[in-house]
Amino acid sequence: MTTKIERALIQKAFQERMDEDELMNCMRCGFCLPSCPTYIESGRQEAQSPRGRIALMKAVVDGLIEPDEEVERALHLCLGCRACEPVCPSGVRYGHLLEEARDIIAQHKKMPLPVRLIRKLVFAGLFPHQERMRKATALLGWYQRSGLRTLARKTGLLRLLPASFRQMERVLPDVPTAKEMKNRPHRFNPDDAVKKRVAFFAGCLMDTMFMATNDATLRLLQLAGCEVIIPPSQGCCGALHGHGGEKEMAKELAKRNIAAFEQLDVDYIVTNAGGCGAFLLEYEHLLKDDPEWRGRAAAFAAKVKDISEVLVELGFHQRPLRVAPQTVTYQDSCHLRNVMKTAAAPRRLLRAIDGVEFREMKDADRCCGSAGIYNLVEPEMSMQILDYKMEMAKQTKATTIVTANPGCLLQMKLGIERAGLSGSVRAVHIVDLLLEAAEGAQAAQGEERIWQTS
Numbered sequence: 312m313t314t315k316i317e318r319a320l321i322q323k324a325f326q327e328r329m330d331e332d333e334l335m336n337c338m339r340c341g342f343c344l345p346s347c348p349t350y351i352e353s354g355r356q357e358a359q360s361p362r363g364r365i366a367l368m369k370a371v372v373d374g375l376i377e378p379d380e381e382v383e384r385a386l387h388l389c390l391g392c393r394a395c396e397p398v399c400p401s402g403v404r405y406g407h408l409l410e411e412a413r414d415i416i417a418q419h420k421k422m423p424l425p426v427r428l429i430r431k432l433v434f435a436g437l438f439p440h441q442e443r444m445r446k447a448t449a450l451l452g453w454y455q456r457s458g459l460r461t462l463a464r465k466t467g468l469l470r471l472l473p474a475s476f477r478q479m480e481r482v483l484p485d486v487p488t489a490k491e492m493k494n495r496p497h498r499f500n501p502d503d504a505v506k507k508r509v510a511f512f513a514g515c516l517m518d519t520m521f522m523a524t525n526d527a528t529l530r531l532l533q534l535a536g537c538e539v540i541i542p543p544s545q546g547c548c549g550a551l552h553g554h555g556g557e558k559e560m561a562k563e564l565a566k567r568n569i570a571a572f573e574q575l576d577v578d579y580i581v582t583n584a585g586g587c588g589a590f591l592l593e594y595e596h597l598l599k600d601d602p603e604w605r606g607r608a609a610a611f612a613a614k615v616k617d618i619s620e621v622l623v624e625l626g627f628h629q630r631p632l633r634v635a636p637q638t639v640t641y642q643d644s645c646h647l648r649n650v651m652k653t654a655a656a657p658r659r660l661l662r663a664i665d666g667v668e669f670r671e672m673k674d675a676d677r678c679c680g681s682a683g684i685y686n687l688v689e690p691e692m693s694m695q696i697l698d699y700k701m702e703m704a705k706q707t708k709a710t711t712i713v714t715a716n717p718g719c720l721l722q723m724k725l726g727i728e729r730a731g732l733s734g735s736v737r738a739v740h741i742v743d744l745l746l747e748a749a750e751g752a753q754a755a756q757g758e759e760r761i762w763q764t765s
Contacts, residue, residue, distance in 0.1 A: 350363075681718035
């Protein structure tokens with residue numbers, strides 16, 4: 312609970328830091344309402360809409376209301392999916408307002424000691440340090456491979472954890488060993504002539520827990536004709552920090568990444584995670600008040616591109632691609648679609664695969680409820696949103712649900728479990744399916760050559 316002094320400090324910081332021009336840009340027209348999952352799932356409560364949240368921010372700035380628990384709750388229940396931005400006729404950058412408001416609250420409110428310790432461990436102690444991420448992931452791998460996971464599940468030890476954590480444990484991928492995570496080369500040559508020279512943003516979770524997907528991404532880039540460089544000094548993109556009220560730490564991570572990439576003579580900085588890519592793209596805004604870094608951030612952001620856009624540009628969809636017959640639907644990554652403006656390229660690639668019957672899901676562009684760690688800290692709303700998403704997925708009769716972000720992927724796997732579809736439906740990252748298709752076509756061509764010579 313915020314004290315009177317804390318509320319006064321928060322209000323003062325709102326008045327000093329919130330972009331009043333951006334707040335005034337909102338015309339209260341309501342075009343954002345049908346696109347907002349929390350507005351819909353909360354029974355159309357105005358405070359749980361983008362328009363309502365902006366009104367609350369403006370009222371705090373104007374001194375009409377105090378930044379009390381109700382204001383804080385409204386801001387924290389937002390997914391930050393930014394689906395409101397593409398439909399806003401005024402072009403309000405709602406995501407920037409939300410991040411600033413959350414940071415102000417986090418920096419001026421004294422949180423309970425356990426919360427402070429967890430935030431320090433996660434935001435400062437773990438994510439900025441890739442070697443620690445590798446060790447934590449290796450520990451998870453030991454849990455999975457040692458038999459402890461089987462024991463914990465059979466004996467019911469997992470019941471000691473909150474339900475949301477128990478559910479997430481069941482859908483975590485099998486992670487690589489510590490040795491596998493350390494032995495990655497930093498440069499890859501294309502299979503044929505060089506078409507593009509690119510740098511790969513490997514990320515933190517993507518290059519540990521989801522390393523197999525990163526490996527698939529690198530292989531696709533090679534097949535597409537890219538020389539690939541992985542700067543070893545890069546690190547976490549800072550998205551969790553920026554979204555979670557740790558903006559200064561996000562800025563430090565941004566500077567580290569800009570320095571790691573800016574000396575490379577590359578055409579693109581390629582990402583395979585919508586959430587990371589969107590935050591990288593907005594480094595210019597994050598560092599807009601820093602004259603030393605603003606221009607460098609803009610040059611960095613200008614090169615950021617999602618893997619699907621790069622593959623389409625290089626004609627990957629025109630090469631032989633084949634999988635076993637299956638019905639596929641696609642769940643948009645919110646930030647990939649709403650911030651990076653990438654929606655057509657993934658669908659074009661999926662439709663190009665022989666064996667795929669592509670069926671568009673209703674409301675594929677609505678958030679799945681993952682939103683970083685939202686599904687862990689706001690499990691009730693997250694599961695409401697996920698259950699709706701799975702109803703839409705069921706209507707497509709898809710056997711494969713494809714997405715383009717690690718959080719979305721885990722959320723869709725969780726949705727499959729909750730819907731009782733395990734064994735009949737799978738969820739995959741788009742690059743994993745594309746590599747499966749490329750290798751499937753190569754295998755089919757090899758079999759055909761053998762048949763022709765026999």
